[in-house]
Amino acid sequence: MIILISPFRTVPIFVDSLGHFILLDWQYVYKGTIRDFYPPASYLPQTELPFQVYIESLGQLPQTELEALFAQVGRRVEPHQFRELFDFAFLALHGPYGEDGNIQGLLEWYDIPYSGCGILPSAIGINKVVQKRLMENAGFPCPKLTIIKRQEWLEATDKSRFFDLAKEAVGLPMVLKAPNQGSSIGVSILKEDSLEGFTAAINKSLFLQEVDLKAWQQKNIDEKVVFLAVLTDIREGIGMPVYAGEEQTLLHHPEELLRYLNRKAELQERTILTPLNSEEEVLLESFIGGKEFSCIVVQNHLGQPMALPPTQIIKSSDVFDYRAKYLPGVSRKITPIDLPAQQIQQIRQECCRLFEVLQCNVYARIDGFINEEGTIFLNDPNTTSGMLPSSFFFHQAAEIGLNPSQFLTYIIRTSLSERIRTGKRNKELRDQLQQLDGDLQRLRQQRSQKIRVAVVMGGYSSERHISVESGRNIFEKLASSVKYQPVPVFLTGSNEEHKLYLLPVNIMLKDNADDIKEKVEAYLRGEHHPLLEQIIEEARPLVNQYIDQDLLKFGPVSYEQLAREVDAVFIALHGRPGEDGALQARLERVGLPYNGSGIESSQLTINKFETNRRLREHGILVARHRLVNRQEWDKNRQGVLDALVQEFGFPLIAKPSDDGCSSAVKKIKNRQELEAFGEMIFRELPELMALPMKTLKLKPSEEFPQKDVFLVEEFIGREGAKHFLEVTGGMLTLRNEQGQTEYLVFEPSEALAGGEVLSLEEKFLAGEGQNITPARFARTAEENRRISQEVRKELEHVARIANIEGYARIDAFVRVYEDGRVETIIIEINSLPGMTPATCIFHQSALNGYKPYEFIDAILTYGIERQRSKATL
Template identity: 60%
Template sequence: MRVGIFFGGQSREREISFAGGRTVYDNLNKSIFDAVPIFVDSRGHFILLDWQFIYKGTIRDFYPPVSYLPKSKYPVQIYAESLKNLEDEDWNNLISKVGKRISPENFHKYIDFAFLSLHGPYGEDGNIQGILDWYNIPYSGAGILASAIGINKISQKKLLKQAGFKVPKSEILSKADWQNQPKEQIFEYLKKSIGLPIVIKSPHQGSSIGVSIVKEDNFDAFATGIQKSFFIQEVNIDAWHKLSEEQKVREIAQLVDIREGIGLPALHKGKLIYEVDELFNILDNTASGETVKLEATNGESELLIESFIKGREFSCIVIQDENGNPIALPPTEIRKGSEVFDYRSKYLPGMSRKVTPIDAPIDVIESIRKQCSHLFKALQINVYARIDGFIDDTNNIYLNDPNTTSGMLPSSFFFHQAAEIGLNPSQFLSYIIRTSLAERLKSGKQHQNISNLLEGLDNKLNALQKEDQQKINVGVIMGGFSTERHISVESGRNIFEKLSSSEKYFPIPIFLSGTEEKHELHVLPVNIMLKDNADDIKEKVHKNERHPVLDQIIFECSNITAKYAANTIQKLQAIDYSDLNKMVDAVFIALHGRPGEDGAVQKELEKFNIPYNGSGISSSQTTINKFDTNEILKENGISVADHRLVYQDKWESDADAEIESIEAQLQYPLIAKPADDGCSSAVKKIKNREELKAFAGLMFRPQPAFITDLANTLKLKPTEEFPQKNFFLLEELVEKHNAKYFLEITGGLLTKFDEEGKVTYEIFEPSEALASGEVLSLEEKFLAGEGQNITPARYTTDERNYTKIAEQVKETLKRTAEILDIQGYARIDAFVRIFDDLTAETIIIEVNSLPGMTPATCIFHQTAINGYKPYDFIDQILTFGIERNNKKLSTHEA
């Protein structure tokens, strides 16, 4: 069945839609479905997307194509709606750079079924559903009516109240009233009508976009929240003029961010501003004492103002059984670090906690489920929905946001709760497609066509169980106990999901915890594997108390799981390395930092001749230590940053002497980082002696808790990971100096055996990494829609010189890999200086022998250029590991 995945779109949630669409594309079972990516751009064009662009980190990394971007002095990426004066033919030419423009009347030539991963206006409001209905394309999820209601929080509120559901006090504030009435009077009225705290919501947005909470009697905070929800921003010009050029770029990037800012084009004094440079000029040339008011072109005309519900927040996925009856899956409690479950908390692992089911008595959980199912029917939703709500201290339940399209990132509620009944993402998507077809059949349209699709799908589903028994078993080891454990889980789940939808491999998820002295291994059932982060998984592994409500829900869903969950691992099992030899044919180590990248796991696997991915023991032991890596590369003529280690014993015996020694070698600003951790954990730009002392004080602290004044000095976030170590690395800040061009890159590689059995290196085109802050952050590396990576890197503005420069860079990366005996695959981070004579100096920063393999990581952008889809890349990595192990065994036998 040809499944068209509609993703991207015109809303402010387009990046999460894009990332969710990629999840669907990768997880559709390849034995049953042919995934067809249909990207919807921010102008509403439908594009049959060339597959390699699916693996870009953000939409802005590939669309609009670089050649269509306006010339700008500033590294701020824009969306297609910021292009002006383009005729229809111009759009056709632009689109041809990334795929093929298609019209709805021709959808049937490319797809049999539409899977909708679109969010917000134009995707979740009935618009796309109406188009597909008109052209007789069956689609996933709810129909037009339920979608139209589900998009509008104001309409929802009225219907909820009429249907007898509890709702908080609320008022509607129109934009006209806000602009024309005394604003202080509006605030006073709302305080009396609703009371504090006040929740301000943009009614047509999701992902917590346009949501603010005003907790205190503070008019300025209230006015700021209202402006934010109307997508209006005012820039204080006096404050603007005091900013450095770098700070101005960051300020502009936030202003034009479509999630929390206004986006471009924006209105200023009745005129549309399309380009970043134009906005810069307006701000720079406005006189002191004035304010520049900017307004989004796609804002809101009304806001929903609600009373704050003091209680616990939950989210519940409701699905249908094959008779059309709603079944509420176990509701998830959201434990967040801030009042608002914001964009960052929703989509970055480790920033919040999802507790499933919610920690409450069975009767309360059943009441939540019953109310969610009732609302599902009341709004005439079908197939599935995500319903959010609160439960207060007296167990009153408030349902406040039914969503007819849920986020579909790997760690989203959508997959998280389905796992509790035993469905992995691939199986759950198969269920959604079949249930959607059955719903569309009820409409009386295309009856024969949909019946044929259903029959073919059922035949395929019945044949799946036999196929699984003939696959290669791969243990996917994830987790660990370093600061990189959450990203490791994201990588491991991504590997698991790519393999589970393949026709070749059967993945077995294995969680590693314990200590460096004793590794603890557990085979995970899918529901534990899809817990929110590594700490949640560890808690479940060591305290696996099954909530009794789960047995009831599993029983209710037994007909679903019997049909879709063939051969799924259902029980938690403690194992050791010797057990792996009987369970798996190979292992994929998805660990980052220690253990994994230090050779410790490899050493255990080699005892039992188990093939694995990545470099061997000796190379891993070298590259885990950034200092040793730098020293070896320096001895072999590779450029590295000047560096030194700082040890706890020397620092604590005489900090002043150590500081003087450091300052004699390295100049501020400098870079401080753990010598044996990655993922941007605790990497800081140190600008003075006070920050150096704070970094050392935190790194050498005696207890896990942060020392508050030191954390404040380094501007650490409350949820930020900062390890405790007895040594750390200092490096000079690599800068442009007299180079013509200067950029930060990250380059991937893959190894293979040639006909003579020698290791050969395939070096991919590196990505250019654009940091929004002082260093590349965790979010920019791994959070979908956040990082800005240009692949291939922009070494020069003259395309004719690109190859000459690129080959020099790739040769340095290859030499680095050869010197360090890297095998399998790796990621190498570096800075590149390019001079007038086109010589390139590549300064190696670090080598990752088990690089991050999360869905948004840029190594997949690079492999796509060379023709590898993520599954193909993973298959190559496993194939090399198996071949290497066979060569060792044959050599030993000889």
């Protein structure tokens, strides 16, 4: 969902996977994933298994029940009602129905202007087979290709014949694609001469899943649940519902599928699963070696195509898949691509030529490769680009000086101009365009009256990438307001020396904190790519009416200088040095107001051991815990392990004692894992150690800090409770008329982990994990209310003990017993909770009437008023 700058009033229309249009109640716009609100939690089947499902898994609901379901999140609308609701449709739909001409045609029928390409280029852009034929006819270099039909594949008893033909037609390595999907879904690269690998890749592109039922029987229930969670996730598997076996039994819910497989495993060795929606053919192409890139092409002020600086993609795996595209830090982006200027210009020219050949308009994202011989292969033009903070769409626009709100405004304005060319409602559209230009002019004139807020992001902890995501989100929400002028500031360095830099928007939107730091250092050395300056000049007539020159500033800045540049600070750092009081102390010395808790409270809550000790002294339930330091570990490792096993048993929780949430938090199940954790956290060098990494099942890109001490806690389980769940509760502090602090504790969210503990991605990144808000404490509304009140009362008690100010998030486990007794066991306090678009504190504040900007405004207002009250003492 795209939220736009102040000339626009946004109307959120949600399109569900059954094709219904729903005018969403605004608070649901800010959920992290569709599954967080749809279907509503009250419609989810009762189960103890942690399956996360979409509405398709509810089966065929009668119309009256569907209407009641819609009413819980908004109201259903029909296309003929669109013009009563909005003047312009900004399309943020991906894949079939969204970028294939379907929605474009519907909007054309009802005379509603929309963003991006029209019907024809959209229909071409989604169909990879048609694309290739058009590109070949236009003289673009193309890889060798062949096609395998679904029915022929299914009917063949000898699959090796297809493999032999494919090797003859395109060779090895080969790329296998689902022709009508977006986001690299259904794509594989086959390198080995393996019939088994070929068969798996074909099945993936056709969305077929063959299940070995003998292997299924060997799995325990947890392994089966994980297998099905992957299988039913469209990004990695085939989705739901599925037709199962030769009898084509239609199964909607993963738990139905679990029971089906258990039953069939007693009767047969294998079964085939196929989803409701699948592909009828597979496109096979010869593999192209070389550098991979992506390039956004836009129409300039004259209506001609102009390519932005192409970005080189450095992947952590063979395929630039869904996760690599949309999760920051999974892949690296280098802009412009690391090539001589002449070759970069050739890429831009070819992308513009393809834009014209396919009759694209407004914008498109064109991907491709350039091999060692300098041949450029373009593929998969996308007429709707991903629009997450780390997407190419914003990344490249920033290189010509446009922040996300400005670029979205440009897209709307250009789309209006383009729709005028169709000859429909010309006068009305011209009037809209004129009004928009007048609104933009008035906004520019208001800039000097705004409160200037430094948004400090980055840091040097293992949570620096999430801190950047939070900072960019805060920046964008403030940039879209009429009250604040955000100034992006990057913090790096060490505990001993903080280094602050004013960031231009193009550096702020680099892929992650490490990329930003690298680019900052390059700027300091005077390394500026000469071609970027040329592209900026080309784009200047386009961007002049949107750009804010202040956002192009760069340079180191001291705290004293910062106090002269801005009126307040929003600390978007997590872990150290944001949550430990160090940054707060520096800001107080220069008189800058800031968000969140004060110095002493921050110093307490960053230290998990001291926080738990303080809470226990006040009668709060916390886990039993113990610190392990490097000195005792080095002196007597086996003795330490013996003592920990004796005191806590297995499983137990090991984690850093003084870092932010979910950083290297591990559920330890045996002595080998406990020893591996100690070896990893006490290692001498920054590089991860291979054997402990394998034992702990760490991902290659996973952050794992080096520390001199770590914390061991008892594992909190059900302990006979009727209901047991993990929750996270946000809160906001407000000043009443007497100047006293009051706590507004939000309804907690129920957190569902995909693994053994909630990961950073599940807490903060859209599309990862699931948060149900409000939490499901009980089945009846009255009992749920009672338990929620008890839990929130305990969270407020915890916040008062820790002297929390501004806002915070407290994580806890909740046990509900048969007799109605409620236990709230506190896990940790986060004094500067994550503020990424997906974090559940925005879901919670929305239930209390705060839109994200309004929530951020309340946090800043509290900090500014706190500073004023100190100044008057």
